[in-house]
Amino acid sequence: MHLTVLDHPLVDHKLTVLRDKNTPSNTFRELISELVTLEAYEATRDLTVEDAPIETPVAPIIGKKLSKPRPMVIPILRAGLGMLDGMTKLIPTAEVGFLGMKRDESTLDIITYANRLPDDLTGRQVFVVDPMLATGGTLVAAIEYLKERGAKDVTAICIIAAPEGLARLKKDVDPSIDFKVVVCAQDEKLNENSYIVPGLGDAGDRLYGLVD
Template sequence: MQLHVLNHPLVDHKMTVLRDKNTPSNIFRELVSELVILEAYEATRNLDVVDREIETPIAPMVGKHLASPRPMVVPVLRAGLGMLDGMTKLLPTAEVGFLGMKRDESTLDIITYANRLPEDLTGRQCFLLDPMLATGGTLVAATHYLAERGAKDITAINIIAAPEGLKKLEEAIDPSIDFKVVVCAVDEKLNDQAYIVPGLGDAGDRLYGLID
């Protein structure tokens, strides 16, 4: 597993505002989008490209073009949807799939409740979007879900990670998968309710409000 933690003053500033409990949902959503754009720049550094002959207004040249098949962006519902806009701004030609996974708050088991993905992901570079990497269980399940369909390499883009979640990934992700993680921050720990400390609370609730 490769881990990349963004180190930039703009990221630090935006993260501070994002974490503040007094930041309203509209600002929270905008900050998530901005942070994902910065993360996506690093996450897409190794995208497959091919040569393409073009003519500029001055002369012919050989440039680079994204290879086929197109990258696949997969937000994990529901909080991952808040990251989709930022990702597709930087990578507008990507295809988008959806994966619904949630953690049972009593057992901490991962439940899959929705899937809108191609059956065959052979050779695809995939990007999993989920703001919080807490216990790591959802991300492990989602990664193996894509790999079973043939994804050749998978990058997780998270806003915040807990050390326990990163350890879980190291131990549980199949080593044959080319797996990378890009985060804005690695926090202190998980609390007894498996929330990241200091974290930012429930990302889904802060993006979209509480659901009774």
């Protein structure tokens, strides 16, 4: 597993406003999108490309274009949806899949309740987006799900991460997968309820409001 923690003053500034409990949902959504675009720039550094001969107004040149099959962006529902716009702004030609996973708050088990993915992900560069990397259970389950469909190149993009979650990913993700993690910040710890400290609260609720 390769971990990248962004180190940039704009990231620090935007993350501070994002964490503030007084930041309204509309601003929170905008900041998530902006931060993900900054993360995506780093996360897509190793996208595969191929030669693309073109002619400029002055002369012919061999440029580059993204290789096929197209990269796939997979938000983990529901909070991951808030990161989708920031990803597709940078990679508008990417395909989008969806994976619905949630944590049972009493047992902490991961429940998969929806998926909209190709049966075969062989040869795809896959980007999984989820704002919070807490216990790591959701991401481990998601990556195993993708591995079963042939994915071998997976990058997880999260806003913040707890050290416990990162440790679990390092331990439990199959080492045969080329697995990378990009985050804006690594926080201090998880509390007794498995929430990230200092964190930013429940990302889904802050993006979309409370769900009864």
